[in-house]
Amino acid sequence: MQPLSQVAGDSLATLPDAVDPLALSLNENPFTPLPTVRSALIAATGSVNRYPEFLPESLRRLIAGHIGVAEDQVVVGPGATGVAMQLLHAVTAPGDRIAMAAPTFDGYPIFARMARLQPIMVPLDEHGCHDLDALAEAAADAKVVVLCRPHNPTGTVESAPAVERFLAAVPSDTIVLLDEAYIEFVAPAFRLDGLSLIQRYPNVLVLRTFSKAYGLAGLRIGYGFGSAELTALLWRMQLPFGMDCTGLVAVAASYDAERELRRRIRVITAQRRYLRMRLRAMGVYVTEGHANFVYLPPARKPWREVFDPAGLRVRHYTDGGVRITVGDRISTRAVLAAVAEWR
Ligand SMILES: Cc1ncc(COP(=O)(O)O)c(C=O)c1O
Incomplete structure (x- = not known):
């Protein structure tokens, strides 16, 4: 079995x-902030x-320039959480429906309650992927439909053509919240x-969000981008x-340190591969995930x-599955040791 240092490629020592x-329950970045960001x-x-x-004009200008869209196509908020709530406040009224997968990111059922929406929960398929036909069908009765890619908790991603078919099937007056909180961990x-x-x-x-790959969860910075007509609705909900x-300072410093950040992301994705490989070698079923966590479906022993x-x-x-954040070397060793003890 290859040691982690070889799988990671980069020097872990630095x-x-x-x-x-x-602490592996919130999908945080294990590494403390970059010295330049600090x-x-x-x-x-x-x-x-x-x-x-x-209003956070400078932050949205900075992000828009970085991702390559017009400034008025970007909205920012306190985490992706804040942006999602802005969307719900902007486009829904109490009693409207919101369609989402079950299970999904813990936030979405909470946001639905806060906005007094009726959730339509669409079970994942047996591989932990969205049932996109069923989700599109539910979307026809909903004001908003949520698609997390990668999905939380399973980390799965649907193929680009499958997403395209899904988007084409969703009515144009239903808003699709395409949640890419973990996009930086996904291979190009x-x-x-x-x-x-x-x-x-x-x-x-x-x-x-800047909470995951960028390692700024404590600062609460998220953003969304879309058509100018949609983002204008959210911008109206921007809290003065x-x-x-x-936020502005941390994002600017992070963009300046992209190379180092990308190195950290490579280390995390290498650890994800390593953890999965070692777990599978011990006979544990691990979902094929693309984020900074691994998901293990229910097993014989709780x-x-x-x-x-x-x-x-x-x-x-509740069904007995477990989601484990990919942390640093010590975390990885601790997870593997716990599973090895059980085998
Ligand atoms: C899929 C998904 N979306 C959104 C969020 C919220 O991120 P933020 O910290 O930016 O509010 C999370 C956090 O875990 C998440 O898993």
Whole structure:
């Protein structure tokens, strides 16, 4: 079996160890912020006596320039969570329906409740993938339909042609929230061309976040992009002075450090491959995931009995499945040791 250092390719030695390596339930980035990002943040604290911009125009300009869309096609918010809520406030009324997979990212059922929407839950298929025909059918009765790609908790991605067929099947007055919170962990060959999609489907909002690959979960910065007519509806929901002044600084410093960030992403995806390979070698079924976590369906022995004694905080599901964030070397070793003990 190849050691992790070979699978990772890059030198693992230069990366900081995670603080709290057993915290593997929220799909955070295990690595502490880049020194340049941290310095920029410290410098920014010198002016927190001042309000940030009334509306986060500079942040949206920066992001728009980076991803290559017009400024008015971008909205920002406190995490992808904030942007998703802006969307629901902008386009739904209490009692409307929202269609989503079951299970899905824990946030979506909560957001639906907060916006007083009726959720239509569409079970995943036996491979942990969306049942896109059923989801499109549910979307016909809904104001909003959510498609997470990669999906949380399974990490699966549907093929580009399958997504295209899905989008074509969804009525044009249903808004599609295409959640790409984990896109940076997806190999380029599996990514969608979001820019082309939003041109052809004005009802699609692509949702992204700086919480995962960029490692800025504590700062709460997310964004969405879509047709200017759709983003205008969300921009109207932008809370005045709602984004603090550190977000702009952290995003600018992160964009300047893209090379280093990409290296960290490579290390995480290499660890994902390694973890999956070792788990499979121990006879554990692991879903083919594309994000910074692995998903294990229910097994003979409850996963709680495997991971709790090892002090591993992972996300357990009611059906017995478990989602484990890919952390650093220490986390990976701890997960493998817990499973090895059980085998
Ligand atoms: C699929 C998905 N979407 C959105 C989010 C929310 O991210 P944020 O921290 O930007 O609010 C998460 C967080 O785990 C997620 O898994």
